[in-house]
Structure formats: structure tokens, C-alpha cells
Amino acid sequence: MTDPNALDDVLAPERRQKARGHDAARTAITSQITDRRLPGAILLHGPMGIGKATFAFELAAAILTATGDEPAHRVEEQVAALSHPNIFLLRRRPKDAKSYYTVIRVEDIRSLRDRLHHTRGRAGHRVAIIDSIDDCNPSAANALLKTLEEPPADTTFLLVSHRPGQLLPTIKSRCHNLALRPVAADEVRAILSEHDATLAADELDRAIALSGGRPRRAFETLALGKDSALGALQTWLSNPGEHAPGVAFKLAETLGADAQSPELSFAREMLDDWIADEARNAAMQPGARMRLASANELWDKAHSLLADADAINLDMKQTLIAIFDAIRKHVSTTIPISAETQ
The missing domain is CATH 3.40.50.300 (P-loop containing nucleotide triphosphate hydrolases)
Known part of the structure; x- marks a missing residue:
């Protein structure tokens, strides 16, 4: 089958x-x-x-x-x-x-x-x-x-x-x-190398970095090519508060251009993972209740916005801008966990 x-x-x-x-x-x-x-x-x-x-x-x-x-x-x-x-x-x-x-x-x-x-x-x-x-x-x-x-x-x-x-x-x-949990980076590297022993080191590193321990996602990264906006999204998510608003706008414009693209589907998974990690990390830290509540609210808002966009064919670019703004607000208004626990 x-x-x-x-x-x-x-x-x-x-x-x-x-x-x-x-x-x-x-x-x-x-x-x-x-x-x-x-x-x-x-x-x-x-x-x-x-x-x-x-x-x-x-x-x-x-x-x-x-x-x-x-x-x-x-x-x-x-x-x-x-x-x-x-x-x-x-x-x-x-x-x-x-x-x-x-x-x-x-x-x-x-x-x-x-x-x-x-x-x-x-x-x-x-x-x-x-x-x-x-x-x-x-x-x-x-x-x-x-x-x-x-x-x-x-x-x-x-x-x-x-x-x-x-x-x-x-x-x-x-x-x-x-x-079952995501696998180690060296396991992802081995799977990719078994698939294609000719892959260049920079291609392997890029795919592994974006995989998050998911071999399927690493294969998807290779298929999208080097010019994908996913690397820029990963950089932005590493510290959303450090980047100018124009960076998020450009990301939304690029990723939201085609609502059916594999690149957008991948980006949505990355956003899901980032928000879930925020909630998980906050839940594991004593005294991080405000950050946890904010992360849970962010999760609900992001999923609601994406569900509405899918259901009634809303502009995906504007949907992503709203999600990026919500992430920036979450980061700027919650005390870092390291500070909360001191």
C-alpha cells in the first residue's frame, strides 16, 4: 500500500x-x-x-x-x-x-x-x-x-x-x-548520509539544524533548497526581541506568499515547536507562572489565527504578521525564566 x-x-x-x-x-x-x-x-x-x-x-x-x-x-x-x-x-x-x-x-x-x-x-x-x-x-x-x-x-x-x-x-x-522522542543530531546526520553519501557538509549542517531531531524534517529541508526562508525564521526565533519589526514583516511576506507551499507548512511546525518549548520550559521552572500563562495564551492565539486563515482563506501574510507580533509581545512582557527564579 x-x-x-x-x-x-x-x-x-x-x-x-x-x-x-x-x-x-x-x-x-x-x-x-x-x-x-x-x-x-x-x-x-x-x-x-x-x-x-x-x-x-x-x-x-x-x-x-x-x-x-x-x-x-x-x-x-x-x-x-x-x-x-x-x-x-x-x-x-x-x-x-x-x-x-x-x-x-x-x-x-x-x-x-x-x-x-x-x-x-x-x-x-x-x-x-x-x-x-x-x-x-x-x-x-x-x-x-x-x-x-x-x-x-x-x-x-x-x-x-x-x-x-x-x-x-x-x-x-x-x-x-x-x-518516542526526537533523535540526536548525530543520528539525523547518519540517516541523511545513508540516504545520500554525496551531500556537502554545509547541506548536512543546515538540514540537521532545522530538523529539531526529526529526520523527515531534515529531508524536507534538503528538498526546499538553500534559499529557503526557514533559516531566517530559525534565526528570528532564536531571539525575537533582538530583531527590528521589518525582519518579521519580510519573513511573513516570503512565507505567506503561497498558503499551500511546503515551506509554509514547515514554518508552521517550527512556530508550533517554539511555542511548545516556551510553555514546556516555563512549566519546568519554579516561579515562572507568568511566562507559562503567556505561552499558553500565545499557543491558543496562534492556533486560532491559523485555523481561521485555513477555514476562510484569509491572507496568510497578515496571519503570520499577527503571530510574529504576538511572539514579540510575549518575549517583551514576560520576565526571563532565569530572572524569575533568582
């Missing part, structure tokens, strides 16, 4: 299978696989682009090898080709030759459930991967919940989620939760 989120010329998760980093999560689940203490469902959650789907296929190959009767290399070949009879994959399905459905539908879940109740094709456990469960519409999520409540025998569901907070609590309660 094709991946609706695939990047050009980048190996699909099922073909890569070996996820760099995530050693703590790997150690935690490997012992369960070895001891045949497999949970009925595992929720792999964390930021988008850190290798969760790749890790899911790595786990799937390990489970099929441990419980089946074929050597690891043979299982891995079949998983890469999605030809192993005991592996089942559900993604958003193609709508036509040029597009995909925007959600995983209830009929997709029912089809998966029916296939899982057929006689298995080979000895060993079965593995069903849903990439991602966030794509399930409400009816599909409820149908999946019923399946998790009465799962087929000897079957493990691997559920990939970028936004676990939005999942049904009853689904999360049925899963063994495995939190």
Missing part, C-alpha cells in the same frame, strides 16, 4: 525498517517480544517525522521472526515488500489516481477486521499497523475500539500517533504506550 505522506526519493518506512535512536523504547519492548509477553496493542506516539512508522515496521519484523518459523532476513524482505501474510497495514487509501482520502474510514477498519479473522497464512503472530491512527474519523475510531476490545487471537496492533492527546481515552487505555 502506498504511503500518502511519502517524500520523493526517500525510503518508505517498511523498506527502511531500522529506526535510528529510540534505544530506550527498543529495549523496553524487545524483552516483551523475547519473552512472548506481547500486548494486544502498542501505541507508538511522539512528534511527526521522528521515525515512528519505521520503528513500527522494525517491531513488526521482530515479532514475526520471534513467533514464526523463518529466519530474520527472509522476514525482513517480506515486510519490506509488504508481502508477508501475517502483516497487515492500514493507511489512508487512494481516492483516485491523483489523490487520497483525507481520513481512514469506518469501512477501512471493518475490512481490516474481516481480514484478521480469516485463517492465518503462516505460523506465528500477526501484526496490524495503522499509520496513523490520527487519520481515523470518529466512526473509524469507534470501530477500531471495538476490535481492540475483542482482538483476534495472537495479534498485535501497532498504532502510530502524532497527536495522542486527541485520541479516544478508551483506545489509549487498551494500549501499551510507548513514547
Whole structure:
């Protein structure tokens, strides 16, 4: 099954299978696989682009090898080709030759459930991967919940989620939760070098700096090219209060020129990460309540502005200017955490 989120010329998760980093999560689940203490469902959650789907296929190959009767290399070949009879994959399905459905539908879940109740094709456990469960519409999520409540025998569901907070609590309660985090810079460098050994050092450094520990974002950086405004946005976000208002205006003008551009999508993720880091850092510091409240307010405002712009096709340039102004206000009116805690 094709991946609706695939990047050009980048190996699909099922073909890569070996996820760099995530050693703590790997150690935690490997012992369960070895001891045949497999949970009925595992929720792999964390930021988008850190290798969760790749890790899911790595786990799937390990489970099929441990419980089946074929050597690891043979299982891995079949998983890469999605030809192993005991592996089942559900993604958003193609709508036509040029597009995909925007959600995983209830009929997709029912089809998966029916296939899982057929006689298995080979000895060993079965593995069903849903990439991602966030794509399930409400009816599909409820149908999946019923399946998790009465799962087929000897079957493990691997559920990939970028936004676990939005999942049904009853689904999360049925899963063994495995939190994955952004990977180290040297792991991102290794992934990029494996992909293209000819990459220049400056290209690698730029992609790694903008990746934030997300290999997918590093690949997106390479695709955007050296002249992208993302580097300028990163510089501005490093200290918004130090730059003249005209810098933010120019950034908004460049990034907001095309509301559908990959560059804008990337920039929105960077803004999300910056605000989330502000809130996270404030929450971890005693006495930083004002900064935390301001960061939470900033989060709500930025998301509201972007949602309105998407819903009624507002000028993205003006939306970004408003967000940049709100960030500057947050920085200028909150006491630095270092000062608050003294």
C-alpha cells in the first residue's frame, strides 16, 4: 500500500525498517517480544517525522521472526515488500489516481477486521499497523475500539500517533504506550548520509539544524533548497526581541506568499515547536507562572489565527504578521525564566 505522506526519493518506512535512536523504547519492548509477553496493542506516539512508522515496521519484523518459523532476513524482505501474510497495514487509501482520502474510514477498519479473522497464512503472530491512527474519523475510531476490545487471537496492533492527546481515552487505555522522542543530531546526520553519501557538509549542517531531531524534517529541508526562508525564521526565533519589526514583516511576506507551499507548512511546525518549548520550559521552572500563562495564551492565539486563515482563506501574510507580533509581545512582557527564579 502506498504511503500518502511519502517524500520523493526517500525510503518508505517498511523498506527502511531500522529506526535510528529510540534505544530506550527498543529495549523496553524487545524483552516483551523475547519473552512472548506481547500486548494486544502498542501505541507508538511522539512528534511527526521522528521515525515512528519505521520503528513500527522494525517491531513488526521482530515479532514475526520471534513467533514464526523463518529466519530474520527472509522476514525482513517480506515486510519490506509488504508481502508477508501475517502483516497487515492500514493507511489512508487512494481516492483516485491523483489523490487520497483525507481520513481512514469506518469501512477501512471493518475490512481490516474481516481480514484478521480469516485463517492465518503462516505460523506465528500477526501484526496490524495503522499509520496513523490520527487519520481515523470518529466512526473509524469507534470501530477500531471495538476490535481492540475483542482482538483476534495472537495479534498485535501497532498504532502510530502524532497527536495522542486527541485520541479516544478508551483506545489509549487498551494500549501499551510507548513514547518516542526526537533523535540526536548525530543520528539525523547518519540517516541523511545513508540516504545520500554525496551531500556537502554545509547541506548536512543546515538540514540537521532545522530538523529539531526529526529526520523527515531534515529531508524536507534538503528538498526546499538553500534559499529557503526557514533559516531566517530559525534565526528570528532564536531571539525575537533582538530583531527590528521589518525582519518579521519580510519573513511573513516570503512565507505567506503561497498558503499551500511546503515551506509554509514547515514554518508552521517550527512556530508550533517554539511555542511548545516556551510553555514546556516555563512549566519546568519554579516561579515562572507568568511566562507559562503567556505561552499558553500565545499557543491558543496562534492556533486560532491559523485555523481561521485555513477555514476562510484569509491572507496568510497578515496571519503570520499577527503571530510574529504576538511572539514579540510575549518575549517583551514576560520576565526571563532565569530572572524569575533568582
